[in-house]
Amino acid sequence: MPLWVKVREVMVPAAEFPAVREDADVLVAFRILHEHYHSKGREGGWEGFQSALVYDRRGKAVGILTLRGLLRALELQDLLETLLKSDPAALFFLPGCWQRQYIPVKEVMRPLGVAYVSEEAALWEAALVMLKKRVNSVPVLAGGE
Numbered sequence: 175m176p177l178w179v180k181v182r183e184v185m186v187p188a189a190e191f192p193a194v195r196e197d198a199d200v201l202v203a204f205r206i207l208h209e210h211y212h213s214k215g216r217e218g219g220w221e222g223f224q225s226a227l228v229y230d231r232r233g234k235a236v237g238i239l240t241l242r243g244l245l246r247a248l249e250l251q252d253l254l255e256t257l258l259k260s261d262p263a264a265l266f267f268l269p270g271c272w273q274r275q276y277i278p279v280k281e282v283m284r285p286l287g288v289a290y291v292s293e294e295a296a297l298w299e300a301a302l303v304m305l306k307k308r309v310n311s312v313p314v315l316a317g318g319e
Contacts, residue, residue, distance in 0.1 A: 181297060196278070235313065237285045
């Protein structure tokens with residue numbers, strides 16, 4: 175795919191992206207991500223989203239919650255490093271260690287202002303933002319929002 179293609183031509187629309195409220199518990203967020211992550215079936219492997227958009231009470235997007243951030247919040251960094259190098263799908267089959275946690279999503283999300291691109295940006299610009307900010311996904315904003 176040419177790097178001068180506009181981000182809006184390849185982005186996933188917000189309506190199709192997993193979403194969670196900022197006041198939700200991280201366990202709720204984990205379940206939402208689990209629902210959007212599934213086996214490819216006969217092809218093998220897994221596919222799906224490893225992040226969710228975070229909205230406030232008014233329905234305004236305020237951040238992004240990544241699987242990596244969620245696992246850091248749950249203090250499973252060592253497990254994260256091991257599993258992400260192999261098959262991240264295994265994360266969804268861990269025992270009930272998730273149930274002892276009550277952490278609001280707002281405390282572990284990445285605010286929108288940290289890393290984002292305009293829908294008019296070229297793919298190379300989005301790639302540059304991700305490299306500079308050391309993130310693997312960025313929200314796409316239309317008209318600055």
